[in-house]
Amino acid sequence: MVKKLFCHHKWVFFCLIVLCLGLVACAPSQPVKGRLIVWHTWDEAEAPVIEQVLADFRRLHPEIQISVERKEYATVLDEFAEASRAGLGPDVLIGLESVYAHLLYQNGLAANVNKMDIDWTVFEPGTLQSVQRGNDVRVGVPLNAYVSVLYFNRSQIDTPPDSFDALQAISEKGIKVGLPATFFASYWGITGLGGSVFDGDALSANSQAGIANWLDWLVAFQQTPGAVLSSDTRALVDSFVRGDIALLVMDSLELASLEERLGREQFGVATLPGFPHAQAFSTVELIVVNSASVQTEAAAQLSNFLSNAAQQRKLARTTSGRAPVNRAVSLNPTLFPRISAISQQNRTAVVPTTVQDGLINRLIVEADPIYQQVLEGLITPDAGAQMIIDAVKNDRGGPSQ
Known part of the structure; x- marks a missing residue:
């Protein structure tokens, strides 16, 4: 009888321990202060x-x-x-x-x-x-x-262009199209035309061809009556606000300023021509x-x-x-x-890695002035692309291929 009583108390004691542990485990966590x-x-x-x-x-x-x-x-x-x-x-x-x-x-x-x-x-x-x-x-x-997008003036454009051919056709009509002519802001054109610049954290084997193809397209586009290519993004935005430009590629953070200066009903926002292949930097x-x-x-x-x-x-x-x-x-x-x-x-945008950020900075330094030389007719697109890639490869901090 004593043994049974002892066993009974031991079982009760065990159950109490389990119950207490369960209560502790189920207790709500204290709020962070x-x-x-x-x-x-x-x-x-x-x-x-x-x-x-x-x-x-x-x-x-x-x-x-x-x-x-x-x-x-x-x-x-x-x-x-x-x-x-x-x-x-x-x-x-x-x-x-x-x-x-x-x-x-x-x-x-x-x-x-x-x-x-x-x-x-x-x-x-x-x-x-x-x-x-x-x-x-x-x-x-x-x-x-935030990312580059296409802004369009509703009083001049009913339907924004969804392809490179459609964009060029609008410019052929003399309707003004503003494009920033810098590496970072116009990177979407390289990818939109099927090119690539990066292979992981290094330059891709086709980086030179991709840049040359885009520069070649920009040179041809520049000959159309409505083309407005500039490295001065503020000037492009101001022209869009004045109504001088009907279509503008610019980063999405400009939206607040454009709404304040133009009003919400005056303009629209669309994905870039060539979307989803046209991939801007995010x-x-x-x-x-x-x-x-x-x-x-x-x-x-x-x-x-x-x-x-x-x-x-x-x-x-x-x-x-x-x-x-x-x-x-x-x-x-x-x-x-x-x-x-x-x-x-x-x-669909390109989100640069930490290593790519360094590579992009070198590309900006080398590419932006060469883009201008190409558009001014001083060098060919092929020569410009080769100069850009050679300069980046020869940079001491640059990736080797």
Whole structure:
């Protein structure tokens, strides 16, 4: 009897232990507490949008205090570096292009967010290329992106051209078409005509042929009555606003300015001629965490909030020219034609890797003046393309083939 009683008590004791463990395991996790100093770089016109989203986060997470300050993009890198080194920097910086985030990380000022509790599954693998640095480092969390698109004046163009032939036919009629004649801004033409420049992180074997083919097309297009080719992007935008140009290829961040200067009904936005083969470069803006911040859990929670489908959809609908980066977000082209076109173009865009960024910078330095020489008739497209590739290959930091 004593033995049975002992066994009974032992069984009850065991059950109590299991029950307690179960209760501990099932207990809700404690909310993250913290205080975040947040800087963002959105301009005055769009600052209320991101600040409202941050206010929504604050309302849903009252245990995390947030102070928000807008900074000018042109000076934010220097301000961030100076403040961070003095121990006064923000915990989070919103709206920094990926290339500058890599620069901050390189200088020990941006945290490796790969170690934080971020939901990376919401992003396309291509988008993540912009933040990846080696196998186990990510310098920020993608927030949105912008990309080159086609703007058209509705009073002059009913249906935007969807091919290179259609674009040339419009220019043949004397309708003005503005194209930026620089490597980065016109990269879509190389891919749209079937060319390639990159093979992984190096120049492709066909890079010279791809550039030559595009330069040859530009030279021929320049002979049409409506062609306006220029490396001065501001002049092209101003001409479009005045109505001197009916079609303009320019990056999607110009949308807010164009809407303010022209009005929403005056112009439309379309994918580039040759889409989806015409692939422009995509510039990804990030959420960057200060390497000195101790508020990493709160920063991760904010990053996950800003990148979830609901907030990405809200940002896309209420901002001008920024494409969502959450792979689950799609927008009705009837209700949101502008951002839908931008989002479509961005989904097929080229997102440079960290190594490609360096290669692109060298291509810009070498190619832009040569593009002008070709268009001025000083050298042939074939000679210009060879000069560009030879110069990049001979650069000490350049890739070898």
